[in-house]
Amino acid sequence: xxxxxxxxxxxxxxxxxxxxxxxxxxxxxxxxxxxxxxxxxxxxxxxxxxxxxxxxxxxxxxxxxxxxxxxxxxxxxxxxxxxxxxxxxxxxxxxxx
Amino acid sequence: xxxxxxxxxxxxxxxxxxxxxxxxxxxxxxxxxxxxxxxxxxxxxxxxxxxxxxxxxxxxxxxxxxxxxxxxxxxxxxxxxxxxxxxxxxxxxxxxxxxxxxxxxxxxxxxxxxxxxxxxxxxxxxxxxxxxxxxxxxxxxxxxxxxxxxxxxxxxxxxxxxxxxxxxxxxxxxxxxxxxxxxxxxxxxxxxxxxxxxxxxxxxxxxxxxxxxxxxxxxxxxxxxxxxxxxxxxxxxxxxxxxxxxxxxxxxxxxxxxxxxxxxxxxxxxxxxxxxxxxxxxxxxxxxxxxxxxxxxxxxxxxxxxxxxxxxxxxxxxxxxxxxxxxxxxxxxxxxxxxxxxxxxxxxxxxxxxxxxxxxxxxxxxxxxxxxxxxxxxxxxxxxxxxxxxxxxxxxxxxxxxxxxxxxxxxxxxxxxxxxxxxxxxxxxxxxxxxxxxxxxxxxxxxxxxxxxxxxxxxxxxxxxxxxxxxxxxxxxxxxxxxxxxxxxxxxxxxxxxxxxxxxxxxxxxxxxxxxxxxxxxxxxxxxxxxxxxxxxxxxxxxxxxxxxxxxxxxxxxxxxxxxxxxxxxxxxxxxxxxxxxxxxxxxxxxxxxxxxxxxxxxxxxxxxxxxxxxxxxxxxxxxxxxxxxxxxxxxxxxxxxxxxxxxxx
Numbered sequence: 179x180x181x182x183x184x185x186x187x188x189x190x191x192x193x194x195x196x197x198x199x200x201x202x203x204x205x206x207x208x209x210x211x212x213x214x215x216x217x218x219x220x221x222x223x224x225x226x227x228x229x230x231x232x233x234x235x236x237x238x239x240x241x242x243x244x245x246x247x248x249x250x251x252x253x254x255x256x257x258x259x260x261x262x263x264x265x266x267x268x269x270x271x272x273x274x275x
Numbered sequence: 276x277x278x279x280x281x282x283x284x285x286x287x288x289x290x291x292x293x294x295x296x297x298x299x300x301x302x303x304x305x306x307x308x309x310x311x312x313x314x315x316x317x318x319x320x321x322x323x324x325x326x327x328x329x330x331x332x333x334x335x336x337x338x339x340x341x342x343x344x345x346x347x348x349x350x351x352x353x354x355x356x357x358x359x360x361x362x363x364x365x366x367x368x369x370x371x372x373x374x375x376x377x378x379x380x381x382x383x384x385x386x387x388x389x390x391x392x393x394x395x396x397x398x399x400x401x402x403x404x405x406x407x408x409x410x411x412x413x414x415x416x417x418x419x420x421x422x423x424x425x426x427x428x429x430x431x432x433x434x435x436x437x438x439x440x441x442x443x444x445x446x447x448x449x450x451x452x453x454x455x456x457x458x459x460x461x462x463x464x465x466x467x468x469x470x471x472x473x474x475x476x477x478x479x480x481x482x483x484x485x486x487x488x489x490x491x492x493x494x495x496x497x498x499x500x501x502x503x504x505x506x507x508x509x510x511x512x513x514x515x516x517x518x519x520x521x522x523x524x525x526x527x528x529x530x531x532x533x534x535x536x537x538x539x540x541x542x543x544x545x546x547x548x549x550x551x552x553x554x555x556x557x558x559x560x561x562x563x564x565x566x567x568x569x570x571x572x573x574x575x576x577x578x579x580x581x582x583x584x585x586x587x588x589x590x591x592x593x594x595x596x597x598x599x600x601x602x603x604x605x606x607x608x609x610x611x612x613x614x615x616x617x618x619x620x621x622x623x624x625x626x627x628x629x630x631x632x633x634x635x636x637x638x639x640x641x642x643x644x645x646x647x648x649x650x651x652x653x654x655x656x657x658x659x660x661x662x663x664x665x666x667x668x669x670x671x672x673x674x675x676x677x678x679x680x681x682x683x684x685x686x687x688x689x690x691x692x693x694x695x696x697x698x699x700x701x702x703x704x705x706x707x708x709x710x711x712x713x714x715x716x717x718x719x720x721x722x723x724x725x726x727x728x729x730x731x732x733x734x735x736x737x738x739x740x741x742x743x744x745x746x747x748x749x750x751x752x753x754x755x756x757x758x759x760x761x762x763x764x765x766x767x768x769x770x771x772x773x774x775x776x777x778x779x780x781x782x783x784x785x786x787x788x789x790x791x792x793x794x795x796x797x798x799x800x801x802x803x804x805x806x807x808x809x810x811x812x813x814x815x816x817x818x819x820x821x822x823x824x825x826x827x828x829x830x831x832x833x834x835x836x837x838x839x840x841x842x843x844x845x846x847x848x849x850x851x852x853x854x855x856x857x858x859x860x861x862x863x864x865x866x867x868x869x870x871x872x873x874x875x876x877x878x879x880x881x882x883x884x885x886x887x888x889x890x891x892x893x894x895x896x897x898x899x900x901x902x903x904x905x906x907x908x909x910x911x912x913x914x915x916x917x918x919x920x921x922x923x924x925x
Contacts, residue, residue, distance in 0.1 A: 192322065231542060235686070
């Protein structure tokens with residue numbers, strides 16, 4: 179019983195210590211706010227996602243065309259549209275940063 | 276030591292409450308250290324739950340019958356392996372395993388994503404903590420594995436059906452699956468709470484979903500094999516409510532893993548994906564509820580317990596809360612992108628999703644129907660195998676076909692000419708296979724013939740996809756390495772084809788014979804003759820084994836001697852059916868022999884089943900695991916791309 183209680187107290191103490199670590203490590207932090215992305219960061223992220231989607235789409239189009247799934251006409255039409263999208267996203271990212 | 280276990284669980288509960296309340300407050304007020312502290316509370320909860328688990332495991336291994344749980348689920352004669360599996364063989368132990376796995380998943384997910392998406396993790400911690408609070412509370416206040424008593428001399432032992440090597444892996448894998456679905460749910464809800472509906476929650480949880488889905492899939496196949504070799508009725512899936520309880524979240528997670536690709540590639544289906552994550556998690560809770568509450572009769576479910584109302588209440592709270600959250604964030608989830616064509620890869624994914632969810636919901640209706648009928652009409656009415664088989668055929672066969680059609684269609688749109696070119700070989704092969712099978716007599720079952728033909732179509736598609744892709748890229752390894760998820764997915768599709776062939780073969784083309792035989796008598800089935808020769812008895816450590824010797828012949832040739840029978844377990848005072856299986860590898864079929872009733876005079880009522888292609892189901896499990904591992908394998912290029920993307924937002 180006593181051994182169990184001592185061990186239980188050790189478990190509880192270790193838990194409290196672990197929970198308190200952020201406060202023990204930085205007793206007086208210069209900055210204590212979560213790194214929340216600013217509006218410009220959110221916009222940059224949205225544009226980066228759009229850029230990655232467009233670049234990935236271009237790769238898919240290329241692959242589908244080479245494997246015969248996409249006709250020449252569809253490929254030409256779609257690839258142009260996605261190149262423009264990728265370019266627009268890339269252009270937008272710079273000012274957003 | 277029970278006091279240590281109880282205290283450790285109290286600590287876990289306190290830490291989970293801290294993670295929920297303080298974590299929620301920290302996320303709302305953007306306090307970094309407080310948020311880190313709440314995350315650390317989940318790590319600490321893992322530690323204290325591990326201590327509780329170690330106490331229970333130690334008691335099980337020492338056969339310390341002063342623990343009520345140990346006395347109820349083990350005996351001194353129980354082999355060590357099954358003493359370990361008794362950990363999850365009972366209600367309280369399996370709840371403890373839930374909490375242990377949950378805190379482990381939560382800790383790993385928080386640790387890995389903390390730096391990449393701190394705002395998202397800050398809101399996910401209270402959700403993970405909230406789920407942990409529920410399970411820790413159940414263990415502390417409702418169903419504790421640390422109840423003690425004056426130790427009896429001997430324990431009640433473990434249910435004989437659970438004394439099987441599969442029980443060492445099947446339940447833990449199912450738990451890894453069930454509990455793993457908490458991570459995508461928590462991050463999905465975290466994203467909604469934070470008002471950040473970009474792709475980060477999907478990137479953060481994709482791998483976790485895949486791990487949970489793989490564990491659930493492999494766990495179910497192990498369970499099916501356990502049922503086949505151990506339960507002794509000759510089948511592997513009985514549409515038992517508890518079996519269905521594992522299948523439903525797997526189907527929902529399968530739908531999610533497909534539809535999430537549409538969001539990643541096209542930015543579409545944001546609402547649908549969040550709803551699928553909620554559905555998968557609620558179904559995993561529902562599955563646990565079915566197993567633990569005793570509301571359904573099943574060989575898997577535990578006896579009547581006080582857990583039912585608690586679980587039902589928790590499921591209602593989670594469902595209502597998460598749906599309200601989705602409704603609140605609808606404006607953020609709406610997208611402007613639309614499908615470009617109804618004949619495109621993404622459209623095929625959408626049809627696949629609708630079929631998967633329809634199958635999932637019809638199974639849910641079948642499982643819930645007895646409870647609802649009792650609630651409404653005061654009498655329990657169940658739906659049987661014909662109901663499930665009908666919907667499996669109605670939704671499953673089109674799903675199988677779509678697995679072949681989808682990869683042949685280009686993303687975004689496809690012209691009729693391209694489609695014709697892509698379909699000609701797989702469709703030609705499928706038609707040829709169908710005609711040959713029809714000529715060989717497979718037309719005796721239309722669903723079976725359709726399943727075989729569709730399977731040929733899908734396999735041809737998969738092979739062609741690898742061949743065409745290798746030609747386009749120039750190297751097989753480069754092809755797979757550049758898109759592991761796609762080609763891992765194709766391997767998983769191949770496993771589903773093997774599964775379909777196994778189910779169709781053993782179900783639609785199987786044969787059965789039943790007869791009471793005395794020594795020297797025979798029965799015939801599907802070209803086999805089975806002759807009952809003798810009956811023997813052997814004593815083992817914890818049971819007496821009765822075995823009949825049965826000769827299996829084909830024509831004049833003796834192909835095997837099998838020994839079906841029964842085991843009588845002393846401590847448990849139960850009898851188990853021990854089916855004998857002869858596998859004919861050349862004919863690709865099993866002969867299952869069951870000694871259903873053994874009369875005192877030695878006459879035995881035998882049941883014999885011949886199951887063509889049934890072993891493909893187990894092969895499917897290995898192929899499924901291989902495909903899942905290919906899809907799971909880390910992709911360094913993608914990691915670099917994502918790191919560059921998220922550096923922009925910070």
